[in-house]
Amino acid sequence: MRIRLHGTELECLRTARQLARVLDVLDISPPYPDRPPSRLVRIYLTTDQPTDHDSHNTQGD
Template sequence: MRIRLHGIPAETAATLTALTQVLTIQRVSRPYPDRPPATRHRIYLDATPREDTHR
């Protein structure tokens, strides 16, 4: 699946860390900044559900 994270760098980093608990992250894009003067950026993830989280 493709996931877009959008926020300030600290938010996207924390969310990416949390997602690794339930997803296998296959690819993380470079950060794409919003147009100035915005302080947010977006990153895109390619991920699949982790095998060890299925019951």
């Protein structure tokens, strides 16, 4: 999966860290700034479903 985070750089990095707790994060892009005057960035995560199914809820699979 490819997930796009959009917000301040700090918000995006914190959220990426939290997502890494429940998903296998394969890659995190550098922050891409929006056009001025925006101070927001985009960060892209490449993820996979967790391989440890015992510790995660897999209902709906």
